[in-house]
Amino acid sequence: MARSKPATLKDVAALANVSRATAARALNSYGYVGDETAQKVQAAAGKLGYRGNRLAQALRNGQLPIVGCILGDIQNPFFARIAHDIEVLARECGYNLVIGSSEEELGQEVSLLASLRSLSIRGFIVAPTSAENNAHLQSLIAENVPLILIDRVAEGVDCDSVVVDNEGGARKAVEYLIAMGHRRIGLLQDDMRIFTSRERMSGYQTALGTAGIAPDERMIAVSQSTVEHAVDATIRLFSQKMPPTALFTVDSLMTQGALLAFRSMGLSIPHNVSLIGFDDFNLATFTDPQITVVSQPVSEIGRAAARLLFDRLSGKTDAPRKVRFETKLIIRGSVSRRG
Amino acid sequence: MARSKPATLKDVAALANVSRATAARALNSYGYVGDETAQKVQAAAGKLGYRGNRLAQALRNGQLPIVGCILGDIQNPFFARIAHDIEVLARECGYNLVIGSSEEELGQEVSLLASLRSLSIRGFIVAPTSAENNAHLQSLIAENVPLILIDRVAEGVDCDSVVVDNEGGARKAVEYLIAMGHRRIGLLQDDMRIFTSRERMSGYQTALGTAGIAPDERMIAVSQSTVEHAVDATIRLFSQKMPPTALFTVDSLMTQGALLAFRSMGLSIPHNVSLIGFDDFNLATFTDPQITVVSQPVSEIGRAAARLLFDRLSGKTDAPRKVRFETKLIIRGSVSRRG
DNA sequence: AATGCGTGTGAGATCGATCTCACATCTCAA
DNA sequence: TTGAGATGTGAGATCGATCTCACACGCATT
Known part of the structure; x- marks a missing residue:
């Protein structure tokens, strides 16, 4: 079956009998557009089911509305919870979430990060595998890519972080x-x-x-x-x-x-x-x-990290913040007195 | 700190004193390239730390090497396991994984899918929230986007699926x-x-x-x-x-x-x-x-789905396959005889 | 000498959205 | 009446990688 390619801005513009530029203005509401024109464009877009190509947008403005998240292992309920919370906040902010497991292998972490960087991803939340080998993380900082460390910090990587005591x-x-x-x-x-x-x-x-x-x-x-x-x-x-x-x-x-x-x-x-x-x-x-x-406080960690990240993404540039949550000993019955 | 933008093909070409076309040929090894030229280009690429922009590549050839995965909730160990297995196979195939939680809300599932589609993502693995409301899934099929249903099937959506009895x-x-x-x-x-x-x-x-x-x-x-x-x-x-x-x-x-x-x-x-x-x-x-x-057999499900997906992505076009795993009653001690 | 092919290279189009310009109008004030 | 400003619109450049095309050269064949 001929799979009709998704409609492009050009199609919308053609249907509405305007230029691509005008169509873009109408759809993104910036610059001057006549009321009538705007309506025509909206209608055309609706009819064609137009949905901008985020790839092209990203190529133009340099970044994809995706955040990357590299954790140890999503199967660990601790990380699963964190991933979930990050995804929820990301969605609220119009971002999607790419998840990778480092499986606690430094090599895996490095190559995963490289792969995600070539996607022009906008920011990262990483639970670094190693405290020392972190040239890959430092290079993120050097290139001003927002990075939040979670659960763990890494030496010499000066950025926001969320850990516990x-x-x-x-x-x-x-x-x-x-x-x-x-x-x-x-x-x-x-x-x-x-x-x-x-x-x-x-x-x-x-x-x-x-x-x-x-x-x-x-x-x-x-x-x-x-x-x-x-x-x-x-x-x-x-x-x-x-x-x-x-x-x-x-x-x-x-x-x-x-x-x-x-x-x-x-x-x-x-x-x-x-x-x-x-x-x-x-x-x-x-x-x-x-x-x-x-x-x-597992439910706080992911949310805190996501908030830090989205603050950075919306332009905050103050000094790195280091969030540290307290831990609590909950005494139940698995310890007996020894004498 | 001036954040040096990542090197582009143009930079490499300039450094190697060749055209972009030639640089591309040298790096992707296709067409004719002189040995000496090829070396110069490789060297230049190395020196600049050139790493192609996957966004631009994807825009050109229409698709991003990312697979999307929409599950009920990653916090459920069942889905966490599946997500993990899919991610592992995806990585082996050079893909990254975008994860979204539908939270069992149809609306969420639909908008998540729309959002991922506008990324020109290459294929999807979905655990559909609803068995009936699935126009969004049918439209994927209609446009020939590979889709694998997992854990659940949806009426009228004719595609590969992996479920249990x-x-x-x-x-x-x-x-x-x-x-x-x-x-x-x-x-x-x-x-x-x-x-x-x-x-x-x-x-x-x-x-x-x-x-x-x-x-x-x-x-x-x-x-x-x-x-x-x-x-x-x-x-x-x-x-x-x-x-x-x-x-x-x-x-x-x-x-x-x-x-x-x-x-x-x-x-x-x-x-x-x-x-x-x-x-x-x-x-x-x-x-x-x-x-x-x-x-x-949780450990089979994600892997089976991922394999089906990557078969499709590599061009397989035979009839949809319906994988169904058996379930097993494991009798332990939580049931007593009543009588 | 004329033609052909193999080899190597660059110019330019393309993907889709956005943005800067330049160019129209139209209105209102001097 | 002229010019300044507000309002609308389109042509074309741009993002980065790829690919088609045309063109060059060399060498071998007729």
Whole structure:
């Protein structure tokens, strides 16, 4: 079937018997246009179902009304929530959202960003994979492309950012474990390249240090942030001769992995092992016992980042703003007193 | 800071002392180009960090290497998984992914689609909100824009689709409840406009009918597909004088909502009430008891849809293919015998 | 010497929307 | 009556990449 190409401005102009320039004026209401002419044009546009070609518009004025968003993994409910909130705000502002997963690979992040930049995308919200390797981010700044860092910051990249108090959250969690009598406290963490992982580990270490507990790397397991990987890592961690008596996990997928691992190992919470997770999740209160977590204001993060971005896009040029949300230890029932 | 605009082909040509045409030939390797010239151009491009403007390319050849994806809500792990899988395949094929949430609003879906179409996007994967109102989808077909329906089909829209056996899955679940002696079986479902909701309800009704159980609309609650709404709807459903003895929920967020609602009402599973959910979820095996579910092969769906789309994009023009995956009843511990 | 082909290159059109000009009118005041 | 200003409109340039066309050269064949 002959697929009728979508109508162009030229078609509209022809139908209305005016020039393209006049048609454009009528449709975008700028400059002088006669009332009657304007009506003719509107009518013609309506009849043809005219819908400007955003590509051509973008080519002309240099930018596409799309914002790019590069996150670790949309399957993580934390990022899913953020992506959703950004998309909603973007839509309100007449933008669409391109999403890419870096899958926590720096290479992926770099190539994704390059690919999106060649689209003349107007701004980016990125959760950088690495705290150090960030030439690609710096070059965005250098070329004045609005960039908002989310969940993580990157050294030497001077731009708006939205993060939470990871260090404090982790510290509170571990201090609580210590106060409950635990000494062999495990840490199940993400790759150390990742900013949040690093900060949360730092909180963990600070808490141990303050309590005079010597760091012990056998207490630390690293895994990718998926339920499956976390299960394996937890099992490894708890298969030692002297396993931890408590575990702190750095995100909700890992917390869920730990839960599944404990069950498969026949370890019962909180009797055999205590657990605190970073980032709350829907069913944290449904398990038995309910899981104690460090919660972060997930619903604020994406919205805050999107607002920062759209401020920049509408021309704001003041100094970069660093938003930092507090975290909160929510005590439920997954930690037992050790004595 | 003067933000140096990205280098254009003209810049490269100028630096290499050739015409734009020649530069283009050298970079895209077509037509005749002298060896020496080609090298000069490559060198110039390298030095300037030239990276073609995909917008201009797209304007010229009519299409942007982006695929659009309109789903109900990325926060639903089901859709998140699908979006993720599509993004991965798209990236492998050199495409980027634009994501939009219809939030199950037809209007939203229509305007999102219009907005993406004006971007000259090359193909779409859509989970249509409504089974009937689909002029916007039909017009895509009419204009030969590749479209893959996912999770749901739409009447009169003749294109590739990927769905699961909703009717059968729901039927098996309800038959099982009936076999376990339940008669007052509740249904917590999504809006009836939604294809899956309708099919799952149909399976529910068929099972009841076959067993000679009269339909009773007091057994049916409708809610949006979020944990919060599902909590409310469940509480309403179970606050009747003669509440159901078992509940079938049509997706995993609603299942989780039902779990939370039951707990807040002090109803224990499976003693006071039995539960089966459609769509498995991470913690379904972690709750006590574990939740019996109808599982669908989530990891296949997005990949299958993406493959169908990229087949179309690479020119395949055979008859629309209708992929349908089976569902499986996974019996765990959330259903008790009634009698 | 005339013709043909293979090779290499540049000028210019094209995609669609926008914007700057220049050129018309028309009105009102000096 | 002339000129200044407001009001309308169209021709053409522009954004950046691509592609068609025409033109050049060299070498080999008749």
